[in-house]
Amino acid sequence: MKRRLATILVGDVVGYSALMEADEEGTARRLQQATALARRVVAEYEGRIFKLMGDAILAEFGSPLNALRAAVGLRAGLAETTPPLQVRLGLHLADVIESGDDLIGDGVNLAARIQQQATPGAIEISGTLFEQVRRHSPFTFDSLGMKQFKNISEGLPVYRLRGEQERWVFQVAPTERAPRRNKRPFSIAVVPLTMPPQGDDLRFLAEGLSEDIILELGRFRHLFVSSRTASAVLENEKPDPVRIGNSLGVCYLLSGSVRRLGPNVRLQLSLAETEEGSIIWNDRIDRPFEQLLDALDEIVARIAATVIGRLEEADIMAARRRRPESMSAYECHLRGLELHRRGGVTDENLVEAIKWFDRAIEADPNFGRPYAMKVCAVSGLPDFDFAAGEKILHRALELDPNDPEANRIMGSVQMAKGDFKAAHRYHEKAMELSPNDAYIKGRSAAFHNFIGQPERALELLDLAEALDPYLPVWCVEERGVALYGQERYSEALQQLGALPFQTRRSRLYQIAAQVASGHFEQAQSLARTVLALDPNVTLSHVLQQEWYRDPAVLDQLKERLLAAGLPERKAIRRLPEKS
Incomplete structure (x- = not known):
């Protein structure tokens, strides 16, 4: 028997029996229309319907x-x-058995x-499937805990899809752009460090060290460092210096x-030039x-000296961060960062990230970064206390x-509080300290959108994109908001529609x-x-x-969304009984 891995989708219409009893012919026509829609949607996402049973559909996909x-x-x-029509959908990733055109087995x-x-x-998925999508999911989920199922001996964790991510998160998926033709002088890209097979327990360390190297190199003013997002694109690729150099425009x-x-950690590093790959x-x-x-500081200084040329000791000292006194604190911090990057997927990720940042602070109260990242994580949860975060x-x-x-992060908190003068000061300081960080420039662009300066926002986004040949999702989204602020609505729609996945915020601005x-009509359909x-x-x-300084801008945005049919407050709805 032939076996293979597949993602199985099972769905049915809620209340189908009652619908048939009330209007048999009308329900049959609606079911035909629903089946036609299902065929189109499944085909659009490269899936295959392998069974139809009354109102039920079973489909398979190669991609979770x-x-x-x-x-x-x-x-x-x-x-x-x-x-x-309301549906109920369940998904699971499993090894299945082919039986002609049908699929059978425990996974189905x-x-x-x-x-x-x-x-x-609802759309509910198994923990097995969740583990495959949690790192790059455009959706958010709620954990339903362990569930027991009829005739299934072991319990299984289940997650319910809550919806699209509300907006950009700490790190999000990039969109590919055309390769850069001209290489910048004094430029470098960092391919994420790899791990040995079965080395998932080292993922936090590999990702954290890669990001630290990028951040620390980015502090050298004469050195161009390709962004964190661009480097993340290279994660699953075999390093080819010539091809990557041409794509990212680095030497x-x-x-x-x-x-x-x-007890030791081994780092194996190679620095190559990208003209011939030597x-x-x-x-x-x-x-x-x-x-x-200590080793990381040596690596960063050595790389910078190789790329730029001779470095003065003052340059090295100016670029050096305030280090933790405890490596236990550093490890806890990296574990927290790994979870924080996935914070938009489930609130549980943020809660766990906060615990790791707290452990880092406990291990080394003089290590500053975990304090900041804790606030960044907490701000993603409901009922964020701005006063406590500011402290x-x-x-x-x-x-x-x-x-x-x-x-x-302090700039964002001050902006949310309404102190735009302080927010401006902190955003400018962040860009001054890390002039090659596209993410920081993009976040500063958001600030300028909110204070009614979309022109400046677009300038900063141009700079961010120049630093990042792989345009990150948040950058596209913020550009769309800036174009909306300039009343360039058709361009805003085009920009926001180009997102590789939609966020709730991007849809709201499109509406x-x-x-x-x-x-x-288009607005109401989107709503x-x-x-x-x-x-x-x-x-x-x-x-x-949406922290606009001018309340009239927010009022206008609200009026337009209400006009499209979005509710101002939650309506109480009775859920239909299960069929």
């Missing part, structure tokens, strides 16, 4: 993320039918069990690996974990006033731009999609995160 997107698209499409049965126990209107490429050897130097560093940051950030900046991330352009993705969405919630 495509299966999720198909589920969301199917639910949203059926919600727009007249009258709308488990997907069906998840679907049967799902809440009406040098750093690559390597990390592994643990008992290796300039190879280095293998074996150090006790406690001495890892923690002041402590972070007391410990390390030259930490660009701490200054950036407002459509209303402003007089395209009410129905937003409500289908999250029936609980309200303007009172989403507009709390």
